[in-house]
Amino acid sequence: MERKNKRIGMAFIGIIMTAVSVGIFRYADFGVDPYCVLLTGLARIFYTSFTITANVICALLLVFAWRMKKSLVGVSTLLNLLIYGVVADGVFAALKSVSETPALSVRIICLTGALFLLAFSGAMYYTADLGVSTYDAIALIMADRKIGKFKYCRIAIDLTCLTAGILAGGEIGIATVIIALTVGPLIQYFRTNLAEPFLEGRKIPAFLS
Template sequence: MERKNKRIGMAFIGIILTAVSVGIFRYADFGVDPYCVLLTGLAKIFHTSFTMAANVTCALLLLFAWKMKKSLVGVSTLLNLLIYGVVADAVFAALKSVYETPSLIVRIVCLVSALFLLAFSGAMYYTADLGVSTYDAIALIMDDRKIGKFKYCRIAADLTCLIAGILAGGEIGIATVIIALTVGPLIQYFRTNLAEPFLEGRKIPAFLS
């Protein structure tokens, strides 16, 4: 029961923090992650909100994930579909209401914080194994089919999404490139050194405890 409760808690925390990180990225205004570049581009093309673009895209990717590997679809996947866009929009609006035009230092702090938060949250709900976000399922499916190691598959998926997002007119910046090149390896790092030891009751390395 303790392991089950850990998995549920890790999944919930992971989903919420992923959405929070997106809101912070948008507030930092250095660009967003590759997936959100696509979402912001789609929102512009179809003249709709970020939340609507996220929900529709997630629904389409959900069908793909269900067809390719049903085990990746679970409670986390459905929760992500329902709350991802809403929470991201809410965090962005809340930060804007506190400080409309943040200084460069604040923006940089937000960027770095959001980057590590995104990687940490991904590691948490991947390890919980109660389903993953529909976008994150792409790299896991590629890894499962031996196309390449997860971190490289994630980079490939991010770069593909980035190109599509640019063509769609999405928000892009230096942060977009940083995220595309670093999040995959960072997620793997947090999984190996934090999320998996926590779930299995093993000792977490001293520099992370």
């Protein structure tokens, strides 16, 4: 029971922190990850909020994932649908209310903090292993259908989202490139040194405790 509770808690914290990081990335105004480039672009085209756009796309992808491979849908998938867009929009609005036009130094601090927060949240979320986000499910389903190896399917999905997002006027910038190059290794680092030891009840390295 303790392990199950840990997994649920890790999934919840991971998704909340992922959404918080997106709100901070948007506030820093250096660009967002490929999926959010698409979401911000669609929100601009249809004159809707990020929350509404994220929820609609997530719901559509959830139906697709459920029909194609139900095993990918779990607690994390549903939490992602319910809270991702709301929290991301809320954090962005809260930061904007503090300062509409932050100084460059503040933007850089926000960018750096959001990057590590995104990696940490990803480590918690993936280690919990209670389902995947609907976006992650697409590449997993493609790999399962032997369309290609997962990493190539994920690259193809990211590039597709990025291209469509750019055409739609999404929020792209240097952070988009930084996220693509660094988040994967950082997630693995936090999984190995923090998330997995926490779940298994092992000692967390001193420099992270």
